[in-house]
Amino acid sequence: MLSNVIASQIEFHKKYGGIVPEVASRKHAEVINLVIQEALDKSKTTFKNIDAVAVTQGPGLIGSLLVGVCAAKSISYAMKIPLIAVNHLEGHMFANFLSSPLSFPSPSLMERGVPSQSRDGVRFPFISLIVSGGHTMIVKADKEYEILGQTRDDAAGEAFDKVARFLNLGFPGGPVIDQLAKQGNPHAIEFKRPMLEKEFGYDFSFSGIKTAVVNYVMRNTKNVTRDELRMTNYEDIVASFQQAVVDVLVEKTIRAAKAHKIKNICLAGGVSANSLLRKQFTEHGKKEKLNVFIPSIEYTTDNAAMIACAAYQKFLKKDFSDSLLRPSQRLKL
Amino acid sequence: MKSIVLKSPQETLNLGEKIGFILKPNDILLLTGELGAGKTTFVQGIAKGLNVKDFVTSPSYSLINEYEGTYHLFHIDLYRLETLSQIEELGITEYFLKDGVTIIEWAEKMENLLPKNGIRIKIEYAGENKRKIWLPLEFQALIK
Numbered sequence: 384m385l386s387n388v389i390a391s392q393i394e395f396h397k398k399y400g401g402i403v404p405e406v407a408s409r410k411h412a413e414v415i416n417l418v419i420q421e422a423l424d425k426s427k428t429t430f431k432n433i434d435a436v437a438v439t440q441g442p443g444l445i446g447s448l449l450v451g452v453c454a455a456k457s458i459s460y461a462m463k464i465p466l467i468a469v470n471h472l473e474g475h476m477f478a479n480f481l482s483s484p485l486s487f488p489s490p491s492l493m494e495r496g497v498p499s500q501s502r503d504g505v506r507f508p509f510i511s512l513i514v515s516g517g518h519t520m521i522v523k524a525d526k527e528y529e530i531l532g533q534t535r536d537d538a539a540g541e542a543f544d545k546v547a548r549f550l551n552l553g554f555p556g557g558p559v560i561d562q563l564a565k566q567g568n569p570h571a572i573e574f575k576r577p578m579l580e581k582e583f584g585y586d587f588s589f590s591g592i593k594t595a596v597v598n599y600v601m602r603n604t605k606n607v608t609r610d611e612l613r614m615t616n617y618e619d620i621v622a623s624f625q626q627a628v629v630d631v632l633v634e635k636t637i638r639a640a641k642a643h644k645i646k647n648i649c650l651a652g653g654v655s656a657n658s659l660l661r662k663q664f665t666e667h668g669k670k671e672k673l674n675v676f677i678p679s680i681e682y683t684t685d686n687a688a689m690i691a692c693a694a695y696q697k698f699l700k701k702d703f704s705d706s707l708l709r710p711s712q713r714l715k716l
Numbered sequence: 717m718k719s720i721v722l723k724s725p726q727e728t729l730n731l732g733e734k735i736g737f738i739l740k741p742n743d744i745l746l747l748t749g750e751l752g753a754g755k756t757t758f759v760q761g762i763a764k765g766l767n768v769k770d771f772v773t774s775p776s777y778s779l780i781n782e783y784e785g786t787y788h789l790f791h792i793d794l795y796r797l798e799t800l801s802q803i804e805e806l807g808i809t810e811y812f813l814k815d816g817v818t819i820i821e822w823a824e825k826m827e828n829l830l831p832k833n834g835i836r837i838k839i840e841y842a843g844e845n846k847r848k849i850w851l852p853l854e855f856q857a858l859i860k
Contacts, residue, residue, distance in 0.1 A: 406779070406802050444779060446805065517777030535771040536756055545776075549751045590756055590774065591725075597752030598844050712778070 384481065386425035387681075387688040390414045395421070408446025415454050422687070430462050435703075437694030440468040441714030442517075448710030456706055465703040467694040471685075472716050475651040476511045476524060477693040478682035505676045510645050512636040512664070515652035516540035519632075521585045521639050528716040531639050532585020535578075539628055540654045542589035546596050546624055550617060560621045561657050567622030569659075572599060574627040576634075585635050589628065596624050629660050633667050640673055649676035656683040719850045720859045721842055728754045728839075728847060732761020734858045739766065739817045741787050744831055746823035749839035754847050755821045758839060759791055766817060775821070779806060788816025794825040803829065 388395065390411075399417055423429060438455035441448055459466035508525035517540070520533035537545070540557060547556025552563065574595050577588045599620065600609075607615075640648050648668050654660060661677050668675035682689055697703075722728045739745075739762070747755050756774050763772045768785035775781040775793040783789040790811045797803050803826045811818050812831050823830060838850040851859065 406797060407805065409805060442778070444806075515777075534773060536760075537774045538777065541774060541776050545751050594725075594752040594754070597750075597841070601841060602844060712780075713782075 384688050385428070386422045387686055388418050388422045388425065389684070389686055390418050406444060406447075408444065408450060411447045411450040415450055419454065419458075430458065433458070433462060433464060435465040435467055435694070435698050436462075437467040437469050437690050439471045439474065439690055440708065441471060441711035443471055443712065445710060445712045448712070452708060452710045456708065460706065465698070466705065466708060467697050467702070468704040468708050469690045469693045469697070470714055470716055471690075472513055472518065472520075472522075473528070473693045474689040475513055475515070476522070476649065478651060478678035478686075478689040479505050479649045479676045481679065481682050481688055481692050505649055506647055506674075508645050509647035509649050509676075510636060510640045510643065511649045511651050512632060513651045514539045514632060514654035514660070516544060518652060519587050519589070521636055522716060523639070523643055523645065530716060532587065532635065534587040534589060536588050536590035537593060539587070539589055539632060540652070542593045542628060543625075543654070545593050546621070549593075549597060550600070550621070552617075552621070557654060557657060560625055561659070563618055564622040564625045564659065567616075567618030567620070569622040569626035571616065571619035572623040574623055576627055576631050579631060579634060585639050587631065587635070592624065592627055596620060625657070625659055629657070629663050632660060633663050636664070637667055637671050637673070641671065647674045647676065651678065653684055656680055717836075717850045717852060718856050718859075719848050722754075722847045722849055724845050725754060725757050728757045728849070729761040729764070731849065731858070732758040733765040735855055736762035736765020738858075739787070741815050741817065743817050744812055744834045745817070745819045746830060746834040746836045747819060747821045747839070748824050748836070750841060753839040753841060755839060758837075758849075759819055759821070762819065763789060780808075780811070788814065790814065790816055790818045792818065792820045794820065794822040797825060800826065800828065
């Protein structure tokens with residue numbers, strides 16, 4: 384990995400100024416060339432040395448996806464190099480391979496019986512828990528991807544964000560809650576663990592738990608003000624909320640691994656930066672004698688390195704796209 | 717506007733379903749209400765009334781979710797959007813012209829861009845599991 388430039392990173396801000404909200408496609412168009420040039424400069428290389436260009440095809444916001452796809456097509460056309468389309472969610476799963484470069488997976492080599500993995504790297508097949516602001520799903524990755532379960536309402540990251548906003552804790556909600564929860568008692572309030580019953584399979588629901596937090600706060604501010612409640616037990620509220628969410632995420636992933644007799648589990652997506660989730664995913668997984676993989680913190684947020692990593696296996700298989708490639712807002716795995 | 721109290725998420729869902737059943741293409745519902753008020757639950761009910769088979773998930777991150785039922789259903793959520801220009805850039809007003817039912821959560825964020833024929837519905841917290849919902853005239857027959 385030579386460079387991994389993210390426009391919303393502080394380092395990039397300092398140099399070029401301005402923030403780039405994911406929702407602002409015009410901003411994407413303004414900065415994309417700066418990002419590409421910065422990536423080349425950091426790698427001490429030029430377009431001439433690039434073998435292929437990869438881009439996120441979806442899922443995501445169409446305006447932002449379009450900017451990336453257009454840029455990638457232009458590079459592919461101008462430099463006469465292959466264009467590779469990557470699913471954003473597949474990219475998140477491949478962030479796990481970036482943490483262990485020696486174990487780089489290559490399904491095409493595996494098919495030919497060439498062992499391409501070291502002993503400590505992620506191996507196919509695996510069960511992946513993908514958790515972010517927009518997604519919460521359990522995926523079985525073998526010869527192909529199979530979604531075993533997903534959220535029926537809010538994504539886990541969205542619940543973190545909304546609870547933080549409701550409690551006026553600041554932004555971004557995930558890291559704020561993660562930090563504050565460390566000072567609280569995770570068992571102070573027993574929020575109901577949603578959809579753990581077998582009948583729901585591997586599906587999730589996090590809208591109800593957000594409402595449970597709202598109800599709890601409303602109930603306890605009848606005789607005291609919000610500020611007084613804040614002084615006494617906001618830490619306990621967020622710690623208990625976080626514990627409930629993490630319990631469900633980890634429990635269902637392990638259940639899926641056992642039911643499908645798969646020994647490898649890996650964490651993916653923005654919420655995989657959450658310290659309790661990382662800890663519990665690892666500890667519970669190991670207790671069940673599973674091989675546990677979690678991405679390095681730097682690759683948990685959306686980034687280009689993970690897209691390149693997922694693209695590499697497609698490159699080996701010569702799985703290329705052409706100039707007709709179109710971004711897709713709701714691209715399926 | 718007239719309000720009634722819904723005593724459980726199930727009642728919110730049921731009312732949504734009744735409303736979904738009588739909606740027509742080009743109807744635009746504008747939903748307002750705080751976090752946890754039950755906007756998504758209400759929309760899930762509407763989707764059921766519109767015979768949508770998919771799970772209706774929150775569009776807070778995706779901003780716009782589309783479903784197929786009796787009619788197209790466009791479920792829009794402005795929660796994450798900060799400025800009017802971001803809303804304009806997303807082309808949300810184009811959905812008003814599409815042949816389907818459009819529901820907008822956090823509609824108050826685009827007050828100046830809202831269509832005149834928008835149907836306003838407000839949901840409020842009214843106690844544990846209780847919600848007060850404000851409905852316009854055309855839906856009041858449903859809540860006798």
